[in-house]
Amino acid sequence: MNQLLSTPAKIELRHVTHLYVSTSRAFMAVRDINLRVEEGEFICLVGPSGCGKTTLLSLIAGLEKPTAGKVLIEGASVQGTSRQVGYMLQQDYLFNWRTIEENVFLGLDIQGIRNKETEDYALHLLAEMELADVRHSYPAQLSGGMRQRVALVRTLACQPDILLLDEPFSALDYQTKLKLEDLIFSALRRHKKTAILVTHDLSESIAMGDRIYILARNPGRINSEVAVPAEIRSALPFDARNLPGFQDLFHQVWKEMEVVSDATKGN
Ligand SMILES: Nc1ncnc2c1ncn2[C@@H]1O[C@H](COP(=O)(O)OP(=O)(O)OP(=O)(O)O)[C@@H](O)[C@H]1O
Numbered sequence: 001m002n003q004l005l006s007t008p009a010k011i012e013l014r015h016v017t018h019l020y021v022s023t024s025r026a027f028m029a030v031r032d033i034n035l036r037v038e039e040g041e042f043i044c045l046v047g048p049s050g051c052g053k054t055t056l057l058s059l060i061a062g063l064e065k066p067t068a069g070k071v072l073i074e075g076a077s078v079q080g081t082s083r084q085v086g087y088m089l090q091q092d093y094l095f096n097w098r099t100i101e102e103n104v105f106l107g108l109d110i111q112g113i114r115n116k117e118t119e120d121y122a123l124h125l126l127a128e129m130e131l132a133d134v135r136h137s138y139p140a141q142l143s144g145g146m147r148q149r150v151a152l153v154r155t156l157a158c159q160p161d162i163l164l165l166d167e168p169f170s171a172l173d174y175q176t177k178l179k180l181e182d183l184i185f186s187a188l189r190r191h192k193k194t195a196i197l198v199t200h201d202l203s204e205s206i207a208m209g210d211r212i213y214i215l216a217r218n219p220g221r222i223n224s225e226v227a228v229p230a231e232i233r234s235a236l237p238f239d240a241r242n243l244p245g246f247q248d249l250f251h252q253v254w255k256e257m258e259v260v261s262d263a264t265k266g267n
Contacts, residue, residue, distance in 0.1 A: 008075030010194045011037040011060055011162065016069035017219075018055055029055040030220035033069070035213060039161075042188065043196045044209035046253070048261050052220025053198040057164045060196065061087050073162070083111055086160035090167040092151040094139040100126070100150050101135040107154040122157035128187065129153050145176035152184060156191065163188060163195040170200065181208060181237040202253050206246060207237035212253060216260035223260045226253055 016033040019026045030052035037043050045053045058064040059071050062081045071078045073085070094103045104122045108114035126132055129149040139147055148168055155163065168184070169177040185208055188195050199205050205212045210233055216223040228249065232240045240246060 008072065009036040010039040010041070010074060011196070012072040013056070013059070014070040014072070016059060016066045016071060018059060018064060019067045028219040033220075033222060035222065037194060037196065039194055040192055041194055042208060042210050044205035044212045045196060045198045045215060046200065046202060046205050046212060046257065047215030047223070048217050051215040051217035051260070053215060054166055055220065057087065057166055057196065057198060061085050061164055083158055084160055085162045085164060086155035086158060087164045088151055088155050088166070088168050090170050092147045094147055094150060096139050099136050099138060100131065100142070103139065103150060104154045104157055107158050111158050113158065118157065121159070122153065125153045125156050129183065143176070144172050145180050148172065148180060149183065152187070156187070161194060163193050165195060165197040167198055167200065169204065178238050185237050202257065203241060203250060204237070206232065206249050206253060207240040214253065214256045214260060224256050226256070
């Protein structure tokens with residue numbers, strides 16, 4: 001226990017408050033956030049719209065600097081963006097005039113790490129994501145699910161330890177989303193990544209997460225934390241939904257969400 005407490009977390013937020021400041025006003029997006037993510041953990045952030053989920057990812061990615069408090073990765077204060085952290089969004093941001101392979105290699109170019117070895121690794125990831133056959137195709141020729149898999153490969157190709165996933169499945173149809181959840185969940189486990197997923201889908205948060213933070217808004221803050229039992233954690237997201245215990249946990253998270261939604265109604 002003492003050893004755990006003394007080991008720096010993979011990600012830690014200590015008393016983090018963040019204000020967005022413009023010339024006319026200052027808006028407190030999140031207040032006094034404390035959270036700890038251990039190496040290899042898969043954490044989900046859920047909460048009503050505007051509770052600061054994306055703000056927290058931006059702070060961890062080093063895209064925003066906290067107004068107060070500390071954002072630490074492996075005990076060191078985050079100073080801007082780094083290769084260690086990969087960020088995947090709802091939109092895939094693929095360039096339509098580049099082939100799939102060239103889109104994936106672009107990530108390597110931007111990071112200045114493109115060479116034979118990193119290219120081979122990227123091609124290996126494309127094959128793992130069942131995209132080898134389309135490496136010379138263009139994004140417009142691919143389905144939404146395939147495009148999101150390409151976006152994931154582009155992110156993983158730079159070999160980040162930490163993956164920040166901001167609603168990556170929300171624009172997809174239900175069937176594609178369930179398939180992609182399994183594929184991404186397996187890939188992140190296999191590559192031993194630490195991940196934080198923002199989602200509005202409570203069943204997705206239980207099926208994919210080790211722990212779920214439920215946030216309230218105005219200002220954004222952590223309302224509660226739910227640990228997902230080992231039995232559900234060890235199953236693939238699709239199968240997890242059919243396990244005994246899943247529905248009970250869903251109702252628990254649903255109730256917590258009702259509390260934070262009621263508390264912030266009309267704000
Ligand atoms: N650049 C910005 N300038 C001013 N206010 C901002 C900015 N970005 C976010 N906000 C505000 O901060 C609050 C938190 O926004 P954020 O996008 O982090 O919430 P969220 O929980 O991710 O929302 P959603 O679920 O709708 O994506 C919101 O009230 C939002 O309007």
